[in-house]
Amino acid sequence: MNIEEYENVKSIHRVPVTKLRLECDASQFSFETTTNLEKLPKEMIGQSRAEQAMEFGLSVEQSGYNLFVVGPSGTGRITYTQDSVERMAKTRTVPDDQCYVYNFENPDRPLVISLPAGSGVQFQRKIETLLIDIQREMQSTFSGEVYEKGKRTILEKYRAKVSGFWEDAEQFAGELNFKIERTPTGINTFPLLFGKPMDRAAFEALSDENKEMLKVKEKQIEGKVQETVYQIGKINEELRKAMEQFMRETSAKAIEGLFIPLKESYKDNEKVLDYIEAYLYDAVEHFSIFLPDDDSDSDENIMHSLVGTKEQQLHRYTVNLFVNNKNLTGAPVIYETNPTYQNLFGKIEYRGSFGSYMTDFTFIKSGVLHQANGGYLILQATELLQQPYAWNLLKRALQTEKISIENPYEDRSLFPTSGLKPEPIPLNIKVIIIGSYYLHDLLSAADEDFHKLFKVKVEFNTVMDKNDENSQKMAYFVKNFAEQEGLLPFHRSAVAKVIDYSSRLVEEQTKLSTRFQEITKVLVESSYWAKKANMEVVDDRHIQKALMEQFNRSNHISEQYREMISKGTIMVDTDGYRVGQINGLAVMGTRDAVFGIPTKITAQTFVGKSGIMNIERETAMSGQIHNKGMLILTAFLSGEFAKNKPIPLSASITFEQTYNPIDGDSASSTELYVLLSSLSEVQINQGIAVTGSVNQWGEIQPIGGVNEKIEGFYHICKEKGLTGKQGVIIPKQNVQNLMLDNEVIEAVTKGEFHIWEIGHIAEGIEILTGVSAGNVRDVNGQYPPDTIFAKVEERFKKMYEAAAASAANTPNR
Template sequence: MIEQKMDKEVPLEKLRWRCPLDLLPFNNTDEISPCTNIIGQERALRAIRLGLEMDSLGYNIFVVGLVGTGRNTTIKCLLEEIDKSGRIPDDICYVNNFKDPDQPKCICLPAGQGKLFKKDMETFLESLKKNIPLIFEGEEYQKQKRELVERHREREKGIVKEFENRAKKEGFTVAQVQVGPFTRPDVVPVVAGNAISLEQLESLVDQGQFPQESFEQLKGKYSQLSAELEQVLKETRKLEKVIQEELAALDKSAISHLVRGALEDIKEKYPQPKIQSYLSEVQEAVLENPARFLPKPEPPQVPIPGLIPAPAVDPFTEFQVNVLVDNSETKGAPVIIETSPTYRNLFGTIERNIDRLGGLWRTDFTKIKCGSFLRANGGYLVLNALDAFIEPGVWVALKRTLRNRTLEMQSFDPFYLFASSALKPEPIEVKVKVVMIGDAYLYNTLYALDEDFKKIFKIKADFDTEMDKKEETLLQYATFIRKICHDEKLLPFDRSGVAAVIEYGVRLAGRQKKLSTEFHRITDILREASYWAKKEGSNQVTEKHVDQAINEKIYRLKMIEDKIQEMIMDGLLLIDSDGAKVGQVNGLSVYDTGEYAFGKPSRITAKTSMGKAGIINIEREADLSGRTHNKGVLILAGYLRGKYAQDKPLTLTASLAFEQSYSGVDGDSASSTEVYAILSSLANLPLRQDIAVTGSINQNGEIQPIGGVNQKIEGFFDVCRSRGLTGKQGVIIPYQNVEDLMLRKDVVAAVAEGKFHIYAIKTVDEGMEILTGVPAGERKEDGSYPEGTMNYLVDQKLKELALKIKEFETESEKK
């Protein structure tokens, strides 16, 4: 059996891959050039390039991968490679719609012309503010205005004078009569040289002081003259309207040359049809109301304590230009990385100001503010998928905008705190390539549940966490180390230091043939190794410093592991590491605390008896077993039936338990351990307690690979070392996991000294031979096993149980 155990023992050189220093042709990283390319993500690079270069609708990019695999760096580098000499997108402006102020117009201008147009309009307004008052104050204008007013006033006086003379002949005069709070012109009778109202005359008639007949005559004349007065007043109102119209025409005529001349220069500078139409509306608006350009006296305001005076309304707001996007400094397609994709930050908003006079919220086109989506128009927008998905309103608006390629500016008010804005700005045509960064779970969820998602994000860029370990990739690792050292002013790494970092990358990858691409974890070790080297006073980082950085990091994170080890040493957690016991074996599990994972041995026990209950999974009965563990137990039962129940019924009751397990068990990596415990109980063969076991099985009894093999071995090794290495202790692993071994250096050293052993097996029988020291025994042609072998003892026990239960049932029936 010793020879057989030696055959299963893993060779020393396979326990840890060591980076050959001759593959690193430099003394330290100062002698090599830093990397300029993305390492280990060719698949993702090809996908992203395709997405960036495709102009068709829907070819936006969803980048999938773990944090630290270089997603952000890759996207940034690829976007920086974009041709900066390409077409720069237009500036985007909003201007007033004079025909419908609630629907501001969008104007697009070549890059840099937006702010020039705004400046030109400001200059135009300043010119009008300065020159229009001068024109209206000029002698020529005042003379024309005076003549026009005097001409109409003379005509008005003539009409009124003619009526007054006619009224006088009839014994009436025109006077101002009080009507409520107002006065109005009216005809009043003149009696004895005095003007007296009809009401007063009627009173005199009643008193007998004025003849009734004369009163009736005056009353008739009053009605006729009143009607004539109304016609006179109507005529004067018409004359007043004519005066105002002619004054307005005079005003237009006086300033039209100035306005047209000023706008003509702007029209020549900006030939775009939309601007031409807008400037025509500006001209009409100025000519329609030139009075706004004249100085007005400030109305007196009585200060009221505690009340802030209302701000003056700017009469020239409607002539302003709101430049939302200014690309004057942009070179090539814009690249916008939005780190906080709220609705406002992403799509902009329409701000409101409170009118302190009326207490109402008001807005206009100058309050329209753009977001990062509009700034990225004609270019690229990068944002985090989860952030965009959880922000209220963002995901729906993003889909709508990408689908329609138009952006509608609106306020976002999810709680309806304000009345919705009356503004409906003209939608803006946009062309933006969106790059979203997220994880696989979110991508798969959106792809399955959101029917629009697959239409607008047609490119999936999947970032891998590992790459093949080749001579080329080893050198790429070295150039990456050089880049970090250069960028962050770290000490250079010598060949041994680089080799140690590469070995750490292999350990992270979990396979000797792979290297990790989780470069954020690699970078952390580089920084910390440089720190320890500086603290020691070294001028370069060596293997010792890298090992120290790794060990220090582990020490910071392994408090829970140390507590568990302490409980094992104190006998609170029952783990045997020597001797042999029937139906008891040390299984291995992995605890993952997030940033750190470690192995822990667990006692697994089995008890068998006569019965028909089959295998009872105590963890499942206690609702502490996960689905995968339940499956492993069912497979175990299938293995026992297939191997031992071909000539007899499998009539037994076997209970399995993870002792002192209170937080749940999952995974099938202990299924081989559990079958060893059952076979030991059936055959009454003690199992070695100085050997721990891991590995899953299938129904054919073949051992299958598991995860966390390094942590599991190291977990049991630490227990054995704490109690003292005997030279007999070890761990049994699946043979497929030999390629995953990247054990700590102290474990490898113990194996080299013969103090610890690693065995790799392919079948359950091989594992039982190591654990019991008894040959497993091959099935003979007649279906039996060689006497004295492990399988023989199990088979005989099962036959015995089958016969006993048959006898028991027969006796029970007789009774």
């Protein structure tokens, strides 16, 4: 191939300058600055599929249609989810308030009462007022004259009975000439002598017969006294019961009228009526706790220490307003960023008491599931799955449609606790989980219940079409964000540059990025530079300044690589010709900066049977995809040059001066070029770098990071000196991905740098060597003479001959 033919080949495959970057035309916008745009409601841009899925998932009311929102960070998925849910929530009714009340039949099982939104506070206040009224009425009644008169009547009745029994006993004793004397220390009996108690001397003076007679009479009297005491005990028990009954009847008469208004107010709520009835019965049964304490009663004080003070006992007549929806105007929406078990399901708090922890229904605290019940709960998948018990118990709640409050750590507690099992609350909620594709796929594969509970997948895309409609929406986005954050207005030229940057983010001339987080960074920073320049409007220069400053803040690693290449520490040639040596292109970077660097790839070929040896694979520095690419090279060479017999080839390929693991197949075409160069012994132009993968037929396949790779090699060539012959070969499919920076485009325009597009390995080898590929055999099955493929086949023939000679000279053993 002569120079003219070579230049013609390069010209055919040279990418036109017009295709190196597809810029947005600022003249398509009718506004001068974003201040001229009317303000529109916030909307999602370029996510029609996600919008439809979101609307469907939020609208379906059947169980199991919870949502899992997937997509990369920065696409606005969280903001859009919140906005969508809040819009839907405004159309829904406000859910009921929830109250926990004392269970008078089973105190360890508090009851839940549902009331219309806003009624919970009223119910709580009415019950508080009722308690105050009961105390007032009780104390007033039991200190009143009617109560005292009734009490005296009962006491007098039973005192008369007691007196009658004692009179009968005393009469019995008198008939036997004995006297009964009752003292605080006990009951004494003694004989009488002439109507007076017999003294000791008189008793001793009696005959033994009379003494024995007195002892018999005394035993008779003691028996009578015991009978009397027994009967009086029965009377006292009857008195106690009569007094308690009287006091209960008095209490009932005093307070039952207080419950009538409540019964009337809640006549349609059966559960409230049951509670009120139980409340009345319990208040009557325990009337004493409504009365003032008697400090002198030590037994009562001991009981207080065991069952609680009267104040603590009165606590059961209160209401725990568990969920208060009074201030809501629609269904609740809660975005919980810390979904621990307690934050989700609530908790039961405790108080210390005599070496243990006690609790009651007033210590039950709600979680976000209770607060969002009847509405929507938004969670982050990462945070949810990091919390013990949270995921499994959330599933159980959704499956049973009930919220149970438990203490999952109770069996691990160091101290004994008194446990409650509150009545579960019916659950009617829409859960929206936001997470990555990885977590969605993980849950899908590992949890069989996942798809039963989260039937709607809302998928956010990272790209959208670059058309007039989306470009206009991008302009509205810039306006809304600028006004929201207090930024300067943006000129239409700045908006056009923002759209160009959006295309650069997705490496697609006909697409725009939906990762608005990256775009907002540019908006904020460009506004900063415009203000610093005392400008009133952000224009395209400030966008360029912001992007340049972003790059400068994070390009220290790429600068270090370039410096090492310039100094020769990392050996990369950008001029001259070498056999078996080529510049491949790789992408490296950190989380916030990606850049391309050239890497010298070399190959040695010689007679043998080991095939192509990938030095990176042998040293465990290459990944599976890279290993696959190496196997494809063997397949191509075998299919092209050795269809009838095996190739007696040994070859080694390596990435020189690489000390990190290598993966990917974007250098497979580069490795094939360097093999063909070594086999044909034709030199490769070191000023041309190559990227692209290859298949078994030699067809070039597209790769990623094409802009960074081209720019990286350009900057190396610039630092080492541009010759006008340097450039990069890329797959033709990657032309649509080109969004190169202005400096590279300017160099291409001046002819200082070149970019070629190819579709087959033969096209690339011609550009690299200036020698015809000759990859098409003639009618005799031969490649055209003096071509790359002919030289390779000639080399293989020599290898066959050398292998045969070696085999012939090897003695049989």
